[in-house]
Amino acid sequence: MTLTDIIPSLRTSLRPALDPAVWPCTARWNADGELSIGGCGVTELTAAGDSPVYVLDRRDVESRCAGYVEAFGADGVAYAGQAGLSFGLARIIAGSGVGCVVRSGGDVRLATAAGFPGDRVTLSGGGKSFEDCEAAYGCGAVVVVGNAAELAAVAANAPAGQRVLVRVLPAGSARGYGFRLGSGPALAAVRTVLAAPNLVFEGLDCPAGHEISRFGRYEAVVREVLASAAVIAARHRVPVPRIELGGGHAVAYAPGDNGFAVRAFAARIRALVRLHAERYRIAVPRLSVAPGRALVAQAGVTLYRVAEVSPSVDGRLVVSVHGGLTDCRPRALCESRHTALLANRQTAAATGPATVVGRHREADETVVHRMQVPRDVAAGDVIAVASTGAYHQSQVCDRRLGGWPPMLAVANGRRQVLVAGRSAQSLLTSEVSR
Numbered sequence: 136m137t138l139t140d141i142i143p144s145l146r147t148s149l150r151p152a153l154d155p156a157v158w159p160c161t162a163r164w165n166a167d168g169e170l171s172i173g174g175c176g177v178t179e180l181t182a183a184g185d186s187p188v189y190v191l192d193r194r195d196v197e198s199r200c201a202g203y204v205e206a207f208g209a210d211g212v213a214y215a216g217q218a219g220l221s222f223g224l225a226r227i228i229a230g231s232g233v234g235c236v237v238r239s240g241g242d243v244r245l246a247t248a249a250g251f252p253g254d255r256v257t258l259s260g261g262g263k264s265f266e267d268c269e270a271a272y273g274c275g276a277v278v279v280v281g282n283a284a285e286l287a288a289v290a291a292n293a294p295a296g297q298r299v300l301v302r303v304l305p306a307g308s309a310r311g312y313g314f315r316l317g318s319g320p321a322l323a324a325v326r327t328v329l330a331a332p333n334l335v336f337e338g339l340d341c342p343a344g345h346e347i348s349r350f351g352r353y354e355a356v357v358r359e360v361l362a363s364a365a366v367i368a369a370r371h372r373v374p375v376p377r378i379e380l381g382g383g384h385a386v387a388y389a390p391g392d393n394g395f396a397v398r399a400f401a402a403r404i405r406a407l408v409r410l411h412a413e414r415y416r417i418a419v420p421r422l423s424v425a426p427g428r429a430l431v432a433q434a435g436v437t438l439y440r441v442a443e444v445s446p447s448v449d450g451r452l453v454v455s456v457h458g459g460l461t462d463c464r465p466r467a468l469c470e471s472r473h474t475a476l477l478a479n480r481q482t483a484a485a486t487g488p489a490t491v492v493g494r495h496r497e498a499d500e501t502v503v504h505r506m507q508v509p510r511d512v513a514a515g516d517v518i519a520v521a522s523t524g525a526y527h528q529s530q531v532c533d534r535r536l537g538g539w540p541p542m543l544a545v546a547n548g549r550r551q552v553l554v555a556g557r558s559a560q561s562l563l564t565s566e567v568s569r
Contacts, residue, residue: 151476156387156394157521158474159192159434161546168481170519173545177438177478177517185541185556186440186457191524193227193546195434200231206401207424209233213257215382215427216242218525223544223553225249228430236425239263240270247274257300257425259340261285261312265292272297279340281313286324290331299328300340300379303363305356308344316341317363325367338377338420339363348385348393350400356380357407365415374418378408382426386433388522389472395429428525435524438478439491439502441516452489452508456518458540475503477512478519484509491518 150164165171169178173192181188203212213234216225220242225235226249234255235246246256253274258267261281265288271278272294280286281302289299301324302313314321316339328336343356357378364375384395405422412419439456447453475491487510491503503520541556 150481154387154390154474156392157390157433159195159436160198161192161194162436164481170476170478172436173550174548175545175550177519180543180545180550181438181440181479181517183541184440186438187540188438188556189523189540189542189554190436190438191224191431191542191544191553192434192436193544193551196224196227196431196524197231199430199434200228200233202397203424203426203430204232206398207422210255211421211423213255213423213425214430215425216246218427218431220245221542221553222249223551224431224542225251227544236427240267243267243270243274243276259300259302268292277337280324280328283320283324286327290327290334293333295333296335297333298335298337300337300377301325301328302340302342303360305341305343305359307355308342313340316359317366321363322366322370326371329371329373336373336376338375338379340379340381342379342381343383345383346385347383348395350403353380353400353404354407357404358411361408361411361415361417361420364412364420365417368415368417375420377421377423379423379425380404382424382429384426384429386428386522386525389474392472397429432525433522435522437520437523439493439518439520441512441514441518443514444512447490450487452487452510452512454489454491454508454512454518456491456493456502458493473503473523474521475506475518477508477516479517482509482511484511486510491520 153162159172161173163171165176167176169176172190173194180190209232213236214228216235216237220237222245225246228235229250234257235251236257236259237243237246238260243256243258247253253276256274256276257279258271258276259279263285268278268289277298277300278289278293279300279302280289289297301321303316303321304311304313305316314324325336328334339360341356341360343353347353360378367373367375385393387394408422409419439458442455442457444455445453486507489506489508490501491506493500493502539554539556541552542554544551544553
């Protein structure tokens with residue numbers, strides 16, 4: 136028995152804690168007892184009846200960008216656009232002074248239109264078309280090459296002065312896009328870039344992995360890539376100007392999850408780069424990183440409106456909400472460890488375990504496997520799910536028939552529409568009326 140069981144009125148003053156490692160930096164309980172983000176209450180944000188609503192704390196994004204810039208320098212940070220790249224979000228991040236990594240010509244044009252300087256944009260990813268590369272050439276973006284055929288096409292078509300990063304995969308990486316670091320094909324790719332009169336060797340793009348919370352993996356990659364840089368310097372008498380370590384920095388989804396200590400990482404990894412460069416007697420490469428999830432995940436909260444509540448056979452409540460997993464990209468809510476809470480009101484009711492399921496299309500999908508909710512939760516209430524800002528936008532849902540939810544940026548009590556929501560019915564009506 137707890138104190139709130141003895142004195143139930145205490146429950147009204149014991150609001151669920153908002154762990155700053157999980158929730159956006161401006162998340163607060165306001166005087167009306169509802170969750171507020173960026174000075175906007177969730178009741179206001181869901182007043183239009185949309186569900187879900189994606190909310191992005193602008194100040195949180197800007198603060199995390201500033202932290203990376205402080206740690207690595209403005210020219211050492213680029214946002215990985217695969218974590219979500221609407222025009223409005225791109226403008227926010229471009230205003231923070233970082234660069235941008237994209238995977239298509241369309242995203243190159245979006246990034247530059249949003250304010251990223253062309254020379255701070257990088258076109259990466261396999262399967263690039265001629266049109267994708269032409270968009271990069273036209274604005275001075277860096278192009279990443281990861282196989283011999285792609286390199287040959289870039290060498291044949293790129294304008295003079297085109298900067299190129301050679302993508303290499305360190306030991307232990309899953310097979311994928313890129314040359315195996317230190318292999319004959321990787322060294323041949325560098326040789327081809329150096330020999331091409333129209334190409335400029337920008338350095339090595341060497342991603343370490345995904346959701347890494349400890350520095351050991353990056354340290355192993357640095358040791359491996361500096362050894363390869365020494366071989367390049369010895370064979371071709373040129374330095375490796377830059378080493379791009381990608382992102383993959385872990386994000387906390389629930390209290391107790393490991394995050395990523397950016398400043399400590401920057402200091403440690405830079406020292407390691409200098410140490411190994413001195414050991415091999417080569418020039419110290421410039422170090423850069425490309426975080427995606429780490430810049431936007433914790434800034435994002437998804438707001439779901441409750442459709443109905445029913446008990447399950449084990450006594451657990453089943454809270455059905457409008458919307459579901461396929462409103463988001465696969466990484467957005469696919470894991471059970473996301474934190475969620477009743478967000479639109481405070482209550483003195485006792486709490487109990489619940490599962491949140493999404494009512495989306497014809498199937499129920501689990502949104503949150505386990506959470507504590509007041510027993511009086513009812514239709515019309517709002518459930519907030521934390522740390523959903525990465526892959527917030529519904530880029531893989533069926534936009535022709537499935538629609539997509541609205542995405543709002545909030546700051547100083549104001550909201551900005553980043554992506555206007557469209558219902559399935561409105562899309563179907565517009566298709567039929569054509």
